[in-house]
Amino acid sequence: MNKADYKNVYVFAEQRDGEIQPVALELLGKARELADGYGEKLVAILAGYKIAAKAQTLIAYGADEVVVLDAPELKDYITEQYAQAIHQVIEAFKPRIVLYGATTIGRDLAPRLSARVNTGLTADCTKLALAEEDQEFLMTRPAFGGNIMATIVIREHRPQMATVRPGVMQKLAKDESRKGNVVTFEPKFDSSKFKVKLIENVKEAKDTVDITAAKVLVSGGRGVANKEGFDKLQKLADVLGGQVSSSRAMVDAGVMPHDRQVGQTGKTVRPALYLACGISGAIQHLAGMEESELIVAINKDKFAPIFNVADLGIVGDLHKIVPMLAERIAKEIEK
Amino acid sequence: MNIVVCIKQVPDTTEVKINPVTGTLIRDGVPSIINPDDKGGLEVALELKDKYGAHVTVITMGLPQADAVLREAFAMGVDKAILLTDRKLGGADTLATSNALAGALKAMDFDLVITGRQAIDGDTAQVGPQIAEHLGLPQVSYVMGLDVKGEGKYIVKKETEEGYQTLEVEGKCVLTTLASAFKPRYMTVAGIVDAFDKEIEVWGADKIQVEESKIGKAGSPTSVFKSFTKELKPAGEKFEVDPEQAVELIVAKLKEKHII
Numbered sequence: 001m002n003k004a005d006y007k008n009v010y011v012f013a014e015q016r017d018g019e020i021q022p023v024a025l026e027l028l029g030k031a032r033e034l035a036d037g038y039g040e041k042l043v044a045i046l047a048g049y050k051i052a053a054k055a056q057t058l059i060a061y062g063a064d065e066v067v068v069l070d071a072p073e074l075k076d077y078i079t080e081q082y083a084q085a086i087h088q089v090i091e092a093f094k095p096r097i098v099l100y101g102a103t104t105i106g107r108d109l110a111p112r113l114s115a116r117v118n119t120g121l122t123a124d125c126t127k128l129a130l131a132e133e134d135q136e137f138l139m140t141r142p143a144f145g146g147n148i149m150a151t152i153v154i155r156e157h158r159p160q161m162a163t164v165r166p167g168v169m170q171k172l173a174k175d176e177s178r179k180g181n182v183v184t185f186e187p188k189f190d191s192s193k194f195k196v197k198l199i200e201n202v203k204e205a206k207d208t209v210d211i212t213a214a215k216v217l218v219s220g221g222r223g224v225a226n227k228e229g230f231d232k233l234q235k236l237a238d239v240l241g242g243q244v245s246s247s248r249a250m251v252d253a254g255v256m257p258h259d260r261q262v263g264q265t266g267k268t269v270r271p272a273l274y275l276a277c278g279i280s281g282a283i284q285h286l287a288g289m290e291e292s293e294l295i296v297a298i299n300k301d302k303f304a305p306i307f308n309v310a311d312l313g314i315v316g317d318l319h320k321i322v323p324m325l326a327e328r329i330a331k332e333i334e335k
Numbered sequence: 336m337n338i339v340v341c342i343k344q345v346p347d348t349t350e351v352k353i354n355p356v357t358g359t360l361i362r363d364g365v366p367s368i369i370n371p372d373d374k375g376g377l378e379v380a381l382e383l384k385d386k387y388g389a390h391v392t393v394i395t396m397g398l399p400q401a402d403a404v405l406r407e408a409f410a411m412g413v414d415k416a417i418l419l420t421d422r423k424l425g426g427a428d429t430l431a432t433s434n435a436l437a438g439a440l441k442a443m444d445f446d447l448v449i450t451g452r453q454a455i456d457g458d459t460a461q462v463g464p465q466i467a468e469h470l471g472l473p474q475v476s477y478v479m480g481l482d483v484k485g486e487g488k489y490i491v492k493k494e495t496e497e498g499y500q501t502l503e504v505e506g507k508c509v510l511t512t513l514a515s516a517f518k519p520r521y522m523t524v525a526g527i528v529d530a531f532d533k534e535i536e537v538w539g540a541d542k543i544q545v546e547e548s549k550i551g552k553a554g555s556p557t558s559v560f561k562s563f564t565k566e567l568k569p570a571g572e573k574f575e576v577d578p579e580q581a582v583e584l585i586v587a588k589l590k591e592k593h594i595i
Contacts, residue, residue, distance in 0.1 A: 016497075078502075079464070079474055104495050108476045111461035114430060115468035120556030121429070123459035138560060144456055145348030150562040157556035195473040197503045199490070204498035216594065240594070264458075273594050294592050295571075296585055302575060312588045313573035320578040321585075328582050332595055 006158035009035040010095040012086065013044045013058055013066075014105055016077070020046075020054055022213075023101030025061045025171040027164055030128055031099055032062040032172060034137070037130045040096065041065055047085055049075035052182070059180035062172045067093070067183050073191075076198050077105050083112045085187040090117055092185070095159040097137060099128075102163035110163050120154035122162040126268070126287075128169075146264040146287035167212035167268040168291075209243055211260055216242025216273045219262060219289070222249045223278020223299060223318055230255065232319065233277060236326040239333070245269065247279045263288035277318040281306025298322070336389040336483075338380045339443060341436055341450040341466070342373035342408065344401040348455045369404045371514035372451025378517040379481055379510075380449055381412050387483065390414050392443065396424060396435055402535050409530035410522035416533070421540040426552030429457075433465030435550045438543030440470060445507070446487075452477055452511040463511035474509045475502055479516035 009031045013024040028044065035042035044063040046055055048070065055066040067089055073081045086109065090098065098113075100106035102124045114121035126149075127140035139162045140151045154160040211217060218237040220230055230244060237244045246256035248263055262269055264284035274292035279285060281297070281304055289295070290309050297310035298318045307313040314321065346365045369377070383389040393408040395401050396419040405416035417439065424435050440448060448470070453460035460476065467474035479499060480492030489504045494513060522530075540550065548554060574584055589595045 079476075083468075104477050104493075107460045108464060108474070111429070111459075111464035112468050112474065114461070115433060115465040118430070118556075121459075121461060122557060123429075123457075123461060136560075143458070143562070144346075144351060145458070147348065147351050148562050148564055151560040152557050153560045154556050155558065193471075193473075195505045195508070196475065197505075199501040199503055201495075201500050202498040273589065273592070294588070294594065296588060298581070302573070307573050308570045310573070311571035312584065313571065314581045314584065315573065315575040316578060316581050321581050324578055325582045325585055328586055329589070329595055332586060332590075 001158060003156070003158055006094045006096045008041040008043055008093070008095055009038070010043045010045055010089075010093070010098045010159070011063070012098065012100045012106065012109070013046045014101050014103060015046070015048050015051060015054065016105075018048060018051060018054070020057055021101060021103065022171075023103060023106075023164070023166040024058070026166065026169040027099045027101060028058065028062040029171040030164070030169040031097075034097065034128065034130060035064070037135065038096065043067060043093070043095070045069070045086060045089055047074045047082060052184075055182045059178050060174045060176050062178075063180055065181040065183060067185050069185050069187055071187065071189070073189050076201065077109075078194070078196050078198060079108055079112055080193050080196065081189065082109050083116060084189055084193070086113060087116050088187045089185060090159060098159045098161045100161070100163045102165045106163045110161055114161055117159070119157040119159060119161060120152075122152040122154070125162045125164045126168050128162065128164065142264065142287050146284045165268050167270065209260070211243050211245045211262065212267050212269050214243040214245075214269070214271055216240045216275070217245045217262070217269060217271045217292075218242055218275045218277065219245040219247065219279060220250060220256070220277050221247035221279030221285075224250065224255075225278075227255055229278075229319065232322045232326075236275070236322050236329070239326050239330045240273070242271070242273070247285050276306050276310070277322060279306050280304045281309065336383065336387055336447065337392070337445045338383060338389050338447045338449060339392045339394060339440060339445045340373070340376050340380045340408075340413070341448065341462075342377065342393055342395050342404055343370045343451070343454045344368070344395060344397050344404040345370045345454050345456045367403065369407055370451050370454045372453055372512055374451070374519045375514040375517035376449040376451050376510075376512040377408055377411060377413065378519040379478075379512055381520065383483065384412065384414075392417065392445070394419060394436070394439060396420070396432060396439075405535050406530045407522065409533045410526035411520055412523075412526060415536070417536045417538055419538045419543070423540040423547060423551050426555065427550060428555035428557045429459050429461035430465060430556055431550050431552070431554035433462050433469060434545050434554055435540075435543060436462065437466045437469035438545035438550075439538060440466065442543060447489075447507065448472070448509045450509065450511050452513055460511070463509060467509035470509065472507050472509050473504055474511070475504060476511040478510045478512045481510065
């Protein structure tokens with residue numbers, strides 16, 4: 001392998017049921033910066049069935065080129081079908097970097113490909129950058145349950161691959177006037193290797209609130225205590241036009257559903273306001289919210305670590321403060 | 336049916352604390368445990384043993400003291416345990432680890448390989464799919480349910496962001512399991528007593544047919560450039576005031592930042 005043959009930054013543009021996933025657009029935002037750093041192209045890989053029309057969306061969000069793989073075999077994500085297809089793209093185009101979303105699809109596909117291509121893969125990155133001195137690609141991720149951060153490099157293997165946590169990178173503003181190339185690529189499939197069949201894909205009618213998209217999050221921890229406590233938070237969130245999220249403790253206690261969980265084993269959020277109520281602020285929780293623009297914390301324990309990251313900390317009883325705050329803000333907005 | 340479960344000994348990361356002065360991890364006194372997702376995988380295998388009389392082998396790669404997790408697996412009811420340990424395997428990233436484990440699996444007779452989805456010390460979720468690729472076998476990750484259908488077919492329930500998928504897998508395969516879906520059984524008293532009499536097979540790098548350039552540090556494409564504890568941004572102001580004043584402080588802050 002000659003490292004110099006590997007050029008351009010590629011993003012696996014994950015789609016489900018023909019819809020481009022938000023993480024793909026977030027990756028394009030970051031990858032644009034990396035490609036510009038190298039003075040190279042940003043290429044999106046769009047795989048699916050009857051999907052070609054979505055290529056323009058990827059261009060509008062920053063791609064210079066979209067490689068479209070349109071085949072009935074790629075209608076639903078199945079490991080081997082996708083691994084064969086994307087492997088051929090890597091062999092044909094020799095990317096310098098390939099990025100995937102750290103979703104159940106990206107975290108299934110990327111390691112399979114890393115073994116097929118014999119290259120390195122860094123999981124669940126929260127930061128990607130080029131080193132100032134030599135443009136080495138630096139991939140930073142939490143490790144040890146979020147207790148430490150590690151910056152990983154892949155010096156001698158190509159492509160350099162990484163999965164990136166959804167909600168961490170920021171997408172560019174959509175620009176419909178951007179122009180780019182669309183390249184059709186027809187993978188050859190070896191169907192003798194297809195041993196997995198999708199019988200059904202069940203979408204549970206759980207509450208489908210996407211806390212990563214909320215501008216305001218009123219988040220509750222152990223101090224909220226129960227469902228009634230969360231009702232108070234919900235009222236405040238309603239007034240602020242936001243959503244309610246939760247620490248792991250209240251998810252484990254069965255009070256809140258997992259899709260509302262912020263933190264290392266939940267979601268990464270960066271709202272304009274994160275109002276932490278009764279959350280002590282374990283390092284695993286901070287990992288998921290410390291990038292929020294404004295952090296306000298209410299906690300009875302004046303030594304709670306959440307106060308170390310809060311822009312404004314209130315030592316007090318959330319059960320008293322939150323309802324009063326909801327009322328006061330409602331009045332303020334009416335003015 | 337022969338099942339091999341790959342497990343890892345990990346520090347209980349929920350018990351890890353940071354030294355507030357030096358900013359380094361305090362590892363002393365942190366208990367070592369079977370990685371939770373792997374323990375879920377052990378439970379799946381042992382349920383197949385209960386139902387169909389499957390033979391369950393457990394393998395771990397690690398330092399000699401990793402035999403503790405194999406003893407625990409014996410006490411839960413596995414039939415055979417292998418410790419893959421060798422200095423040559425040290426310093427391995429996920430790819431090199433998967434090369435070594437796949438090499439060991441190639442030296443064994445199995446119908447099904449189970450690994451945990453991910454280990455709590457690294458959280459990468461890579462080794463299972465990488466093993467599957469080296470073995471040329473299909474994989475299903477994020478497994479939350481498993482049924483044997485007969486004719487060498489499995490019905491596998493896989494967790495997704497939106498719900499779950501039901502997949503049919505034909506023939507030998509690699510599954511990666513979720514701790515949240517399988518509650519591991521407790522060790523029995525008799526099992527604990529017996530566990531210390533049972534023999535753990537110890538394998539070195541010579542036992543697996545893998546080139547030295549593919550294992551250990553030499554076989555690892557990734558390396559750690561640096562590691563550090565997070566720099567937390569400087570703390571803001573903290574007030575211990577009555578609720579009325581607290582509300583005024585928060586409202587003033589939200590106005591200042593144009594939230595309201």
